[in-house]
Amino acid sequence: MKILVINPGSTSTKLAVYNDYTPVWMSGAHHPVEELERFQHTIDQYDYRMAFIRKRLADGDMQISFDAVIARGGLLKPLMGGVYQVNERMKNDLRHAEMDHACNLGALLADEIARECGCRAFIADPVVVDEMQEVARYTGIPGIRRKSVFHALNSKAVSRQYAATINSRYEELNLIVAHMGGGISVSAHQRGKVIDVNNALDGEGPFSTERAGTLPAGQLVDLCFSGRYDKGQIKRMIHGRGGLSAYTGINDMITIAREAEEGEEPYKTALDAMLYTVAKQIGAMHVCLHGKEDAIILTGGIAHSQYCMDVLRPQIEFMAPVVVMPGENEISSLAYNAIGVMTGKLELKEY
Numbered sequence: 001m002k003i004l005v006i007n008p009g010s011t012s013t014k015l016a017v018y019n020d021y022t023p024v025w026m027s028g029a030h031h032p033v034e035e036l037e038r039f040q041h042t043i044d045q046y047d048y049r050m051a052f053i054r055k056r057l058a059d060g061d062m063q064i065s066f067d068a069v070i071a072r073g074g075l076l077k078p079l080m081g082g083v084y085q086v087n088e089r090m091k092n093d094l095r096h097a098e099m100d101h102a103c104n105l106g107a108l109l110a111d112e113i114a115r116e117c118g119c120r121a122f123i124a125d126p127v128v129v130d131e132m133q134e135v136a137r138y139t140g141i142p143g144i145r146r147k148s149v150f151h152a153l154n155s156k157a158v159s160r161q162y163a164a165t166i167n168s169r170y171e172e173l174n175l176i177v178a179h180m181g182g183g184i185s186v187s188a189h190q191r192g193k194v195i196d197v198n199n200a201l202d203g204e205g206p207f208s209t210e211r212a213g214t215l216p217a218g219q220l221v222d223l224c225f226s227g228r229y230d231k232g233q234i235k236r237m238i239h240g241r242g243g244l245s246a247y248t249g250i251n252d253m254i255t256i257a258r259e260a261e262e263g264e265e266p267y268k269t270a271l272d273a274m275l276y277t278v279a280k281q282i283g284a285m286h287v288c289l290h291g292k293e294d295a296i297i298l299t300g301g302i303a304h305s306q307y308c309m310d311v312l313r314p315q316i317e318f319m320a321p322v323v324v325m326p327g328e329n330e331i332s333s334l335a336y337n338a339i340g341v342m343t344g345k346l347e348l349k350e351y
Helices: 042-059 088-095 102-117 152-165 217-224 231-238 243-248 253-261 267-288 306-316 330-342
Strands: 002-008 012-019 022-030 068-072 083-085 120-124 174-180 184-190 193-197 295-300 322-326
Touching: 002 102, 002 330, 012 042, 012 330, 022 042, 022 330, 042 102, 068 102, 068 330, 083 330, 088 102, 102 120, 120 330, 152 174, 152 184, 152 193, 152 295, 152 322, 152 330, 174 267, 184 267, 193 267, 217 231, 243 253, 243 267, 253 267, 253 306, 267 306, 295 306, 306 322
Parallel strands: 002 068, 068 120, 174 295, 295 322
Antiparallel strands: 002 012, 012 022, 083 120, 174 184, 184 193
């Protein structure tokens, strides 16, 4: 079976073609801030991202002929983990999603390509997988409840991979997983369920390359009512133009980490501060699991940076063994999910 995998990230689009479980072609690129800033909303990037995908496929001599297309899931209504076929209800909810992120484009892009070649389109373990315990949903304002929005696909995939390396099962372990990329989510996994996690998209937890993370509420309210910004501008400060990009003017972590390692400012202090917020969030999940986690897994693109790992590890290794599993692993996980459904090994769910 020939499977096309599409993974739209906040600042990148990654592609792969699999023949059964074997990757035969991979491509992708980091999208510069100045190109993405042309679009007021991420959903407006659809044509830009589709043109990018078609060009990469053409440059790779990849004909649009697949047995299935699977994409990273978007900000749908909360649902259980698993594989879902793209349908009209899903597409409508993505076009009108309450939260704005490039993952909302995945199913839409996959559906267009799948229709063109007469196959089915899927998503798997979208970011809205919700397994949070009830006490974790509460805030100090009854009308505001915490949401489960995180890197579910990779966080669960690396957890299962780690469990296999110690001859165990994901459902038998307690783990803290810190996925660090364009957004950062730190999740507490208790025997196969994510019982607590920061909302990695919409202003909670660590700040990242382009997201503001948790902010002092009073100061944010003052900013909102200062008359200097409209709602859209405030939202973009929270996700899109906040975090390291607000301090350094760039969202390229490779460059930021290199400059930080050389002691250049504002890169070093800003990056060290970001890693400090990651360590604090890991500490919160340590409490959530009553200090009984089997390991802390550091994953995502930032885990490739030795500088970042050297700064972060001493702040957290007193809690539990630290395991570094760089990369997103989302492409292979998506491909395996598609093949699992196509071969009947996995249940296909309906949205």
